Amino acid sequence: MEAIILQILNGLDKGSAYALIALGLTLIFGTLGVVNFAHGALFMIGAFCAVTLSRILTLSYTVVDETQKDFLGNPLKVDVPYLHDMFGQATGDVIIDWAVPLSIIFAIPVMIAIGVVMERGLIKHFYKRPHADQILVTFGLAIVLQEVIKYFYGANPIPTPAPAAFTGSFDFGAMLGFDPNLIIYPYWRIIYFAFAAVVIGAVFAFLQFTTFGMVVRAGMADRETVQLLGINIDKRFTLMFGLAAAVAGLAGVMYTPINSPNYHMGMDFLVLSFVVVVVGGMGSLPGAVLAGFVLGVLESFASMGAVLEVLPGLNQIIIYLVAIIILLTRPRGLMGRKGVMEE
Amino acid sequence: MSKTNLTRRGMLKTSAVAGSGLALPTIFTAQSAAAFTNEPTGSSVTLGFNVPQTGPYADEGADELRAYELAVEHLNGGGDGGMMNTFSSKALQGNGILGKKVEYVTGDTQTKSDAARASARSMIEKDGAVMITGGSSSGVAVAVQALCQEAGVIFMAGLTHSNDTTGKDKKANGFRHFFNSYMSGAALAPILGDNYGKDRRAYHLTADYNWGYTTEEAVRTSTEAMGWETVAAVKTPLTQTDFSSYIAPVLQSGADVLVLNHYGGNMVNSLTNAVQFGLRDKQVNGKNFEIIVPLYSRLMAKGAGANVKGIFGSTNWHWSLQDEGSKAFVQSFGTKYGFPPSQAAHTCYVQALLYADAVERAGSFNPCAVAEALEDFEFDGMGNGKTLYRAEDHQCFKDVLVVKGKENPTSEFDLLEIVEVTPTSQVTYDASIFGGELGSCNPGA
Numbered sequence: 150m151e152a153i154i155l156q157i158l159n160g161l162d163k164g165s166a167y168a169l170i171a172l173g174l175t176l177i178f179g180t181l182g183v184v185n186f187a188h189g190a191l192f193m194i195g196a197f198c199a200v201t202l203s204r205i206l207t208l209s210y211t212v213v214d215e216t217q218k219d220f221l222g223n224p225l226k227v228d229v230p231y232l233h234d235m236f237g238q239a240t241g242d243v244i245i246d247w248a249v250p251l252s253i254i255f256a257i258p259v260m261i262a263i264g265v266v267m268e269r270g271l272i273k274h275f276y277k278r279p280h281a282d283q284i285l286v287t288f289g290l291a292i293v294l295q296e297v298i299k300y301f302y303g304a305n306p307i308p309t310p311a312p313a314a315f316t317g318s319f320d321f322g323a324m325l326g327f328d329p330n331l332i333i334y335p336y337w338r339i340i341y342f343a344f345a346a347v348v349i350g351a352v353f354a355f356l357q358f359t360t361f362g363m364v365v366r367a368g369m370a371d372r373e374t375v376q377l378l379g380i381n382i383d384k385r386f387t388l389m390f391g392l393a394a395a396v397a398g399l400a401g402v403m404y405t406p407i408n409s410p411n412y413h414m415g416m417d418f419l420v421l422s423f424v425v426v427v428v429g430g431m432g433s434l435p436g437a438v439l440a441g442f443v444l445g446v447l448e449s450f451a452s453m454g455a456v457l458e459v460l461p462g463l464n465q466i467i468i469y470l471v472a473i474i475i476l477l478t479r480p481r482g483l484m485g486r487k488g489v490m491e492e
Numbered sequence: 493m494s495k496t497n498l499t500r501r502g503m504l505k506t507s508a509v510a511g512s513g514l515a516l517p518t519i520f521t522a523q524s525a526a527a528f529t530n531e532p533t534g535s536s537v538t539l540g541f542n543v544p545q546t547g548p549y550a551d552e553g554a555d556e557l558r559a560y561e562l563a564v565e566h567l568n569g570g571g572d573g574g575m576m577n578t579f580s581s582k583a584l585q586g587n588g589i590l591g592k593k594v595e596y597v598t599g600d601t602q603t604k605s606d607a608a609r610a611s612a613r614s615m616i617e618k619d620g621a622v623m624i625t626g627g628s629s630s631g632v633a634v635a636v637q638a639l640c641q642e643a644g645v646i647f648m649a650g651l652t653h654s655n656d657t658t659g660k661d662k663k664a665n666g667f668r669h670f671f672n673s674y675m676s677g678a679a680l681a682p683i684l685g686d687n688y689g690k691d692r693r694a695y696h697l698t699a700d701y702n703w704g705y706t707t708e709e710a711v712r713t714s715t716e717a718m719g720w721e722t723v724a725a726v727k728t729p730l731t732q733t734d735f736s737s738y739i740a741p742v743l744q745s746g747a748d749v750l751v752l753n754h755y756g757g758n759m760v761n762s763l764t765n766a767v768q769f770g771l772r773d774k775q776v777n778g779k780n781f782e783i784i785v786p787l788y789s790r791l792m793a794k795g796a797g798a799n800v801k802g803i804f805g806s807t808n809w810h811w812s813l814q815d816e817g818s819k820a821f822v823q824s825f826g827t828k829y830g831f832p833p834s835q836a837a838h839t840c841y842v843q844a845l846l847y848a849d850a851v852e853r854a855g856s857f858n859p860c861a862v863a864e865a866l867e868d869f870e871f872d873g874m875g876n877g878k879t880l881y882r883a884e885d886h887q888c889f890k891d892v893l894v895v896k897g898k899e900n901p902t903s904e905f906d907l908l909e910i911v912e913v914t915p916t917s918q919v920t921y922d923a924s925i926f927g928g929e930l931g932s933c934n935p936g937a
Contacts, residue, residue, distance in 0.1 A: 304550035308797030318770035337770040452737035
């Protein structure tokens with residue numbers, strides 16, 4: 150029982166990342182009709198926003214400490230962050246410690262700007278081209294973005310820890326009446342899940358309860374009619390691309406304490422997120438979120454030792470297996486609409 | 493009376509086949525006596541450095557390349573000479589190799605066997621490389637080693653830790669200075685026994701590929717021999733990034749030790765996840781829960797950050813060693829590049845010097861002469877104490893370092909502390925235990 154609860158928690162956590170990325174993918178596909186293979190790269194760039202802010206906050210000047218030696222036996226050069234001078238050591242350290250949460254504020258405008266530039270600069274030229282062309286150009290863009298990040302940040306993972314206050318783990322077992330220490334879950338993963346829920350809720354609320362969202366939804370349903378009414382739907386769709394980029398970026402920012410970011414992390418999520426979108430139903434936002442969590446939980450269960458003893462290797466194929474079964478039984482996915490990508 | 497069916501046509505055919513058969517060895521002998529693959533004829537000799545310049549091990553590859561460039565500089569008489577001053581063999585004079593200036597070409601393995609073979613082939617066929625060296629993966633090492641055997645050039649392996657490289661996949665033209673999984677297990681077990689006791693229950697998470705298997709087997713064998721029980725050993729996909737679903741079952745398994753048979757990004761992520769799940773703060777079976785990383789790399793430890801603190805592992809070499817060879821190398825490398833070298837850089841630098849020295853001692857670039865000079869060659873002054881290049885499997889036997897993540901690092905490089913230098917005798921094994929055939933040296937051409 151304890152193992153099942155733990156795997157459900159794991160699945161929800163994994164599903165949070167899948168759902169956030171798939172949500173952005175679906176937004177872009179639903180509004181612009183573009184299959185964006187660069188979306189994983191946006192997730193990765195979001196993570197590197199956290200790395201960048203962390204580096205900005207730790208910008209330092211060097212003082213020579215004569216009492217210590219470096220690896221060559223020379224006096225040790227010690228880096229002192231400028232923040233220590235500006236706010237004092239204690240406050241400076243707290244600000245540095247909170248680099249990841251602070252990165253949310255930093256990442257939102259950066260990611261929206263990147264999204265808008267991407268859409269206006271490249272992707273808009275491919276609206277009327279076949280999906281295969283769109284996939285090729287966005288996949289190529291993803292590789293370019295990856296290599297740019299690798300050039301500036303290197304190939305090794307870069308540790309970007311959560312604030313010290315959130316580095317421990319929470320004893321769910323004790324709370325639920327089980328023996329202590331059996332169901333432990335890291336604080337930051339709980340925060341990640343809650344954060345994902347808030348972001349998903351905010352996106353739905355934005356689309357559902359604002360005039361802008363209403364126009365976007367109308368444009369998704371019938372673009373031409375909305376344009377005939379004199380509304381500049383292209384401009385709104387461009388902003389939606391920026392919003393989708395910001396959602397992916399925020400997913401990346403908050404993911405950095407879970408796994409140290411590296412230039413390849415977007416690709417690791419990209420294929421799975423596409424499967425999530427297809428299983429959820431092309432163009433369906435609730436479908437993407439639902440499929441993200443369902444597949445996350447199933448993947449976690451498939452990794453359990455007891456399951457692997459019976460079906461070795463199931464953990465590596467479970468998502469694709471479920472995708473095949475769902476597409477055979479429900480060809481439009483869990484919540485897909487008729488007519489999307491069917492002509 | 494017997495009757496033979498010999499016809500004129502049959503006689504001619506038999507004679508032709510027999511004649512060709514008899515002539516064949518002579519043809520090969522005549523050619524190989526005259527030359528070998530890429531025999532240097534001008535005033536320079538070209539070496540091929542095949543390292544990961546893109547892909548997940550690109551940083552490790554960059555460090556390997558720095559080491560090779562430093563080695564070339566030293567071989568050609570530049571810089572401070574580095575380990576050439578401490579190397580027990582004095583054949584190298586700083587005037588290139590056999591008086592020929594050392595030049596080099598580089599290839600990108602991408603940490604993919606097919607790409608690594610293609611770049612090695614290109615360096616041999618187009619650039620005339622007489623020796624190939626480098627790499628950061630056992631899969632790549634085994635693939636490139638086989639290619640060099642076919643092509644008739646020497647392969648001096650870079651960072652490759654699988655038993656197979658000099659075990660079941662060994663080749664007469666291939667040589668490895670780096671240690672292997674067996675040695676890691678043999679070196680680690682006594683330290684683990686001393687620190688964590690002989691009554692432990694271990695849970696292994698193992699990267700699902702060749703190196704993972706041999707490392708798991710080595711650590712299991714050596715820890716079970718001293719009384720540990722292996723509760724479970726779970727394979728994890730090489731592409732896995734989030735290990736939470738593999739870590740969670742450890743909590744309920746009754747295990748009190750987690751062994752992470754992972755390297756590179758896998759190691760960084762699995763260790764980070766394990767620490768996040770509070771495993772290190774846990775008490776199981778009345779003991780503190782412990783985590784072990786059999787193969788450590790400073791570059792990877794940097795990626796895992798503070799999570800490596802207090803965690804045991806093994807390494808081939810570390811820049812904090814205080815022998816004269818290590819100090820000379822760290823001084824050279826640190827002065828040139830501004831930071832200390834990694835173990836990948838060390839093994840590559842040493843391999844380049846060992847090859848050059850073997851050529852000098854053999855008086856020839858002929859791979860068979862070089863191989864003969866390397867076989868059973870004993871040396872010192874290269875950072876690992878007295879070392880033997882064993883003839884039976886072309887594996888170096890030397891001291892192995894058991895290290896631990898440092899609790900209070902003083903710099904971004906000061907991540908590991910040496911716990912013990914395990915003597916060669918404790919990590920030596922019979923060459924036949926891993927099977928494989930060395931075969932005979934191929935000079936090519």
